[in-house]
Amino acid sequence: MSAKDDLVAELGKLGARDPEAARLMGMVMALAGEVFVLKAQLERLTRALETGGAVDAKRLAAAAAQEGMTKWLEAEEAAFARSLTAPYLEPDLSVNATKWMRSE
Amino acid sequence: MNEAPLSFEAAAFQCFVRGLRGVWRDEAYRGSVEAAQRAGSDEPAEIERKARHSPAYSLYSWLERHSQQFKYYGRYGVVRWMEERKDTLSKVLEEAAKRHPQRLQLDPALELPEYVRAVDTHQHGGGIWGDAADAFAYETSSSAYSFSLFNPRLPMDLYAATAQRLAPQAKEVLDLGCTSGGSTRALKKAFPDAKVTGLDVAAPTLELAHLRSLEADLEVHFRQANSEKLPWPRASVDLVASHWLYHEMPPAAVRRSLTEARRVLKKGGGFMAYDMYLVPGGAIGRWLQAGYAARNNEPFAHTYAGMDMEKELEAAGFKGIEMKIAHPEPSPEVQAGALPPHRTHFMTMITAQAA
Numbered sequence A: 001m002s003a004k005d006d007l008v009a010e011l012g013k014l015g016a017r018d019p020e021a022a023r024l025m026g027m028v029m030a031l032a033g034e035v036f037v038l039k040a041q042l043e044r045l046t047r048a049l050e051t052g053g054a055v056d057a058k059r060l061a062a063a064a065a066q067e068g069m070t071k072w073l074e075a076e077e078a079a080f081a082r083s084l085t086a087p088y089l090e091p092d093l094s095v096n097a098t099k100w101m102r103s104e
Numbered sequence B: 001m002n003e004a005p006l007s008f009e010a011a012a013f014q015c016f017v018r019g020l021r022g023v024w025r026d027e028a029y030r031g032s033v034e035a036a037q038r039a040g041s042d043e044p045a046e047i048e049r050k051a052r053h054s055p056a057y058s059l060y061s062w063l064e065r066h067s068q069q070f071k072y073y074g075r076y077g078v079v080r081w082m083e084e085r086k087d088t089l090s091k092v093l094e095e096a097a098k099r100h101p102q103r104l105q106l107d108p109a110l111e112l113p114e115y116v117r118a119v120d121t122h123q124h125g126g127g128i129w130g131d132a133a134d135a136f137a138y139e140t141s142s143s144a145y146s147f148s149l150f151n152p153r154l155p156m157d158l159y160a161a162t163a164q165r166l167a168p169q170a171k172e173v174l175d176l177g178c179t180s181g182g183s184t185r186a187l188k189k190a191f192p193d194a195k196v197t198g199l200d201v202a203a204p205t206l207e208l209a210h211l212r213s214l215e216a217d218l219e220v221h222f223r224q225a226n227s228e229k230l231p232w233p234r235a236s237v238d239l240v241a242s243h244w245l246y247h248e249m250p251p252a253a254v255r256r257s258l259t260e261a262r263r264v265l266k267k268g269g270g271f272m273a274y275d276m277y278l279v280p281g282g283a284i285g286r287w288l289q290a291g292y293a294a295r296n297n298e299p300f301a302h303t304y305a306g307m308d309m310e311k312e313l314e315a316a317g318f319k320g321i322e323m324k325i326a327h328p329e330p331s332p333e334v335q336a337g338a339l340p341p342h343r344t345h346f347m348t349m350i351t352a353q354a355a
């Protein structure tokens, strides 16, 4: 095998080094992405509330008891679990295009 | 200008992806380079085998492949975002196509080359040629940050300035592989009196290019055509330019494209190609570049870097061929063969004249 083909063959083993670790890594990173978004939302909210002087413990408890909040939780639990586990089921969404690296 | 602005959450998610890219570009890259140096080989394949089990390289290659999939297909990914808004985006393009329709020439009969259809370039499933959502997703993705995090707009000035130097009197200018026309508009600003046409094989991106040019109040033309078979007569063009095109074409197609460029150019006309071509850093640099090509589905970034462009251009009928790394400016150490301290996609400017 030529040196060029050898390299392409090695690189063509996409994700081969430890597929389990790659899947888990996908889940961890998806989770981290959610956490990052959440932190950003919380930071934004805190800033808004601080400026407006709008929130106290009683209001938070009332909001938690709202029907809308319950519905939100139901929808979110499904979407959250799906997006977290998707990388485990489908760790690599792209085609393997390395054969094209042999194009003349 | 902002038809589908990212929500606060989607924008925050892109910050997260950018953070991952920072790790890829800095710590994971440096650890990978150390692992490669320990491998002590001049053969990229051997480096790959030996460095494979280093944790830094494992992380580096994972991030290289999957941070892009996150960027496009994560829960708040750009492609998902645009797909949900596809109907609105299609209408926006349809409306734009009705304004100054003579500036947008589509060819529904044009066959997409197989290398465009089959590769999922940049891991964009189905590519950028499918529909409006794909075109907007590519535009948003490429204008936010490039893979190695440099500002993708900066090189446009360089592109325009080089074009002016190469063909100061140009009246007929082509920009091959123009996508949403960023590079084409830069050329129009450089040559306000010339007829400037952006060409691409993908219709939706051309429609978006047309919209953006209307918004910028620039009279730019767009035409759906293959750079391997230009619908222009022999010796009718003063400048054939391209910005990030050839690393998306296999060598045979690049070759045909060079021959076509020469055919349509007038004698003495200018040719320029701005793209990833020269790869500094010896065997490790080549290993990293090939890995990127494999993992980000840019297989022809590997084959293009392997072509002898000086010979190819000469064979196609060009002279005065010059090439150098144009962006980012390589340090003296990199010029002397060292690797840069961060993972960097160096861009090469190739210029020539039609003999």
Ligand SMILES: C[S@@+](CC[C@H](N)C(=O)[O-])C[C@H]1O[C@@H](n2cnc3c(N)ncnc32)[C@H](O)[C@@H]1O
Residues within 6 Å of the ligand: B113, B116, B128, B129, B176, B177, B178, B179, B180, B181, B182, B183, B199, B200, B201, B202, B205, B225, B226, B227, B228, B242, B243, B244, B245, B248, B249, B253
């Ligand atoms: C990375 S993009 C170019 C970006 C653009 N020039 C800019 O600066 O924004 C490459 C483009 O080349 C197009 N392309 C690929 N093969 C082509 C060919 N044979 N002829 C014309 N366009 C082609 C693709 O559809 C894609 O839009």
